[in-house]
Each structure stands twice: as C-alpha cells, then as structure tokens.
Amino acid sequence: MFRLLFRFLILVVLIALIRYLFAVVSRAISQTFNPHTPSRASSAPSSGNLGGELKQDPVCGTYVSTQTSVKKTINGELVHFCSSDCRDKFKVA
Numbered sequence: 069m070f071r072l073l074f075r076f077l078i079l080v081v082l083i084a085l086i087r088y089l090f091a092v093v094s095r096a097i098s099q100t101f102n103p104h105t106p107s108r109a110s111s112a113p114s115s116g117n118l119g120g121e122l123k124q125d126p127v128c129g130t131y132v133s134t135q136t137s138v139k140k141t142i143n144g145e146l147v148h149f150c151s152s153d154c155r156d157k158f159k160v161a
C-alpha cells in the first residue's frame with residue numbers, strides 16, 4: 069500500500085520535472101530562433117513613448133517631455149525648458 073503511494077509520488081515528481089525541463093528548453097529554443105524579444109531597451113533615449121520626445125533642459129539638465137515643456141525659440145532653434153524659471157534664467161545667461 070505504501071509502496072504504491074511512493075511510486076505515485078515519484079511519478080508526480082517526475083512529471084513535474086519533465087514539464088519544468090520542457091518549459092526551460094522551449095524558452096531557450098524560442099530565444100535562439102527569435103532574438104528580437106525585447107530583453108533590453110535600446111540605448112537611444114531620443115524617442116520615448118511617454119508623451120512625445122524627451123529633450124534636455126539646458127539650464128538645469130532635466131529631461132522634459134516635448135508635450136509638457138516650456139518652449140522657446142532661440143536663434144531659430146526650439147529649446148525646451150522644465151519651467152518658466154529655467155527659461156528666464158537661460159535668457160539672462
């Protein structure tokens with residue numbers, strides 16, 4: 069009676085182990101054949117999805133979204149600031 073139970077337990081453990089191994093192997097195969105799975109984000113921070121592009125505030129160095137930034141055209145170039153305070157500081161400098 070106990071031997072039967074023991075066999076049943078071994079079977080359950082074996083099935084769990086095989087399923088685990090199968091999952092690991094299939095994941096490895098899918099990574100080999102499909103290397104474009106986004107495990108690492110691209111290094112270019114120029115185009116973020118969070119509300120437009122990110123531009124650096126030249127006064128305080130903070131990255132601000134082009135949708136929420138304070139904009140000012142200086143020498144024909146659109147400059148983005150995190151706040152009107154930074155924009156005013158840039159005008160003085």
Ligand SMILES: [Zn+2]
Nearest residue numbers: 125128150154
């Ligand atoms: Zn700023």
